[in-house]
Amino acid sequence: MFNLVRNEWEKIFRQISTYIMMGLLILILIVTAGMMKYLDSKEKAENQDWKQELMAENENLKQQHEDMQIIGPKDLIEQEIAINEYRIKNDLPPVEERTVWTFINDSISLIPFAGLFVLIVAAGIVANEFSWGTIKILLVKPYKRWKILLAKYFTVNLFLLLMLAILFVCASIIGAVLFGTGDSSSNVHLAYVNGQVKEQSLFLYLVKSYALNSLSVFLLAAMAFMISAVFKNSALAIGLSVFLLFTGETATKLLASKFEWAKYSLFANTNLMQYIDGMPLVDGMTLSFSIWMMILYFTIFQILAFLFFLKRDVTA
Known part of the structure; x- marks a missing residue:
């Protein structure tokens, strides 16, 4: 098995596209960091009376909240209002000195871009063997x-x-x-849990968030791998999985606002941070429910991939 994995690993790194993908990911990080550095310098100069600004922002949010037709415990507006009020009450400015840890926290939003490159590899690792004709040799x-x-x-x-x-x-x-390492006392994350705002260690939150935000990529990679093995078509696997990567969660949120059955969809369950932050997408969803749903989807993907690959005739 080790030799097989090593052989596949060498195949990936014999392709120039692999190094291009790594370079693009690093370039995106550098550009993001540069933009944040520039914005931080502007915010420090402009954001003097932050408490007044937060109070004005809360008034606008409350007005938006009243205008909404659908209001539930998962409402993000309620969370933002509560966090703003907590900052005002406990004298915690929203614009703090950015550190290496806060930047890593911000870099979590780039996980989908890293996932994009993983999906490309997952979609082609089987299908390309058929399209190149190397499956017979393998x-x-x-x-x-x-x-x-x-x-x-x-x-x-x-x-x-x-x-x-x-x-x-x-x-x-x-x-x-x-940004430097900063002061550890300022590395605090505010989480909205069970209707209350709580302070958490940013580092511990960062570790959990980094791991949990990768679950959707992990499952989509399994789906792309399955499509690659079943249909022998890398373009289909890449197109469908990338489309779901960037639109699946948004579409699921829209469905969840109207239909309870949306909780059974894949993207309603991949974001386990909804339980860390205390805001499930659909009322009644639990951590164990989401874990079992992910196991179910993963099992289906693997059964289909192995079933079709083992039974397929490639002698022709």
């Missing part, structure tokens, strides 16, 4: 088909870990250079 080797496919899937997940590691390490280096 299958004549003294390995069972399930081991060959499993090695490919292991390689996809190793590449996912590599891209996440690049994102985290580069964010740490760039953040330390541009």
Whole structure:
């Protein structure tokens, strides 16, 4: 198995596109950090009376809240109002000195871009073998088909870990250079849990958030891998998985505001941060429910991938 995984790993790094994807991810981080550095300098000069600004913002948010036709405990406006009031009451300015840790926290929003490159690899790792005609050479080797496919899937997940590691390490280096390590006492995250605002360690929140925000990429990579194995079409796998990566969560939120059955969809359950922040997408959803739903989807993806790959005739 180790030799199979190593062989797949070498295949990935023999392609120039792999290095281009890594370079693009690092470039996006650098550009993001530069923009944040520039915006921070402007905010420090302009944001003097932050309490008055937060009170005015809360008035606008309350007006928006009253104008909404659908209001529920998951309402993001309620969360923002509560956090603003907590800042005013406890003298916690919303614009604090940015540090390496806060920049890593901001870099979490770039996980979908890292996931985009992982989906490209997952979508092509099986389908390309068929389109290039190398699948016949691969299958004549003294390995069972399930081991060959499993090695490919292991390689996809190793590449996912590599891209996440690049994102985290580069964010740490760039953040330390541009923003410094800062004061540990200022690294506080405000979370809205069970209708109350609570202070959390930013570092611990960061670790949980980084891991949990990667779940959607992990499951979409499994889906792209399945489509690649079932349909032998990398374009279909890439197109569908990338479309769902950037629109699936938004579409699910719209459905969840009207239909309770939306809680059974994949994207209603991949964001486990909704339980950390205390705001489930649909009333009645629990952490265990979302975990079981993800296990169900993952199992379906794997069964389909292995079933079709093991039964497919490639002798023609």
